[in-house]
Amino acid sequence: MIEKRAELEWSELPFGYLKTDCHIRYFFKDGRWSSGELVSGETVELHVAATCLHYGQACFEGLKVHETKHGKIVAFRIDEHAKRMYRSAEKILMQPVPEQMFVEAVVECTRANKRFIPPYGTGASLYVRPVLLGCSPQIGVKPAADYLFMVLVMPVGPYFKTGFKPIDLLVVEDVDRAAPFGVGDVKVAGNYAAGLRASKRAKDLGFTEVLYLDAKEKKYIDESGPANFFGITKDDKYVTPESSSILPSITNKSLRTIAKDFFNMTVEARHVHIDEIFTFKEAGCCGTAAVITPVARIVYHNKKVIYCPDGKPGPVCTQLYNMLRAIQVGETQDPYGWAFEIKV
Secondary structure, three states: OOOOOOOOOHHHOOOOOOOOOOEEEEEEEOOEEOOOEEEOOOOOOOOOOEHHHHOOOEEEOOEEEEEOOOOOEEEEOHHHHHHHHHHHHHHOOOOOOOHHHHHHHHHHHHHHOHHHOOOOOOOOEEEEEEEEEEOOEOOOOOOOOOEEEEEEEEEEOOOOOOOOOOEEEEEEOOOOOOOOOOOOOOOEHHHHHHOHHHHHHHHHOOOOEEEEEOOOOOOEEEEEOOOEEEEEOOOOEEEEEOOOOOOOOHHHHHHHHHHHHHHOOEEEEEOOEHHHHHOOOEEEEEEOOOEEEEEEEEEEOOEEEEOOOOOOOOHHHHHHHHHHHHHHOOOOOOOOOOEEEOOO
């Protein structure tokens, strides 16, 4: 039980940075990781020639900590996030963070900032941002020798201001988020910089986000700006794009399990042709930050498909969202052991 919390309007929180009491840091130098150190400051001192600044050696994760209905503090699928960060680091030749150290860092940082954990029932959560930086000073493209691993936390509201309400997507064809055999399947910083111009254009035109196509053929759905994409067919199949350029979303992975086990839905992870958007009865974006965000409409080649004519989420998106949230906050049984308890 958390006896004293920060004085915040928990149900009104935006999704964004908010200062908390501290973050935790680990350094990799001379072939070994240091012990974790809690730091109250908000800045990092980096060498002017650090590889993260010049060559993009940086990867990160994002997961959430919730207070459950019964007052427990839990991190959702922390093991999967640790494994994904390990894969991200390996792919861009960084020193991977051992999975146990990743878990330790999240636990210690959460404990140190427990007064910022939003109360159950407010719709808010504690967002956890692990980040790994190459910090060796060098000019010349090669992997760093030294690394900085940090975990910071902050209380957040929904990723999209509308919360669990439908959004509009614009299909953009002249900007690629990632390419086959590149790094689109891992969570590296450069992927997000690559998509900023497409996202800005979509928002300038009145859309919430962008929907990308594959970089090679421009006919298969890749993913949305900050999230994976899925569609629901008229016969209730859960269909989600799969390719080597898509980040494997842990939320999407969880939804696929829930769709199959709880609602007896057929799940298909495959190439999804863009024309299939006109055959779906519902569609959504999914990820740690947004959980599920239903899609109201998609515009492609000046053609429009509308999934939510009344402005309300469809029944399948709603039941999937409600079940995943119920598992996250302890309102229903967690048969998979997804909720990792943190003793605060």
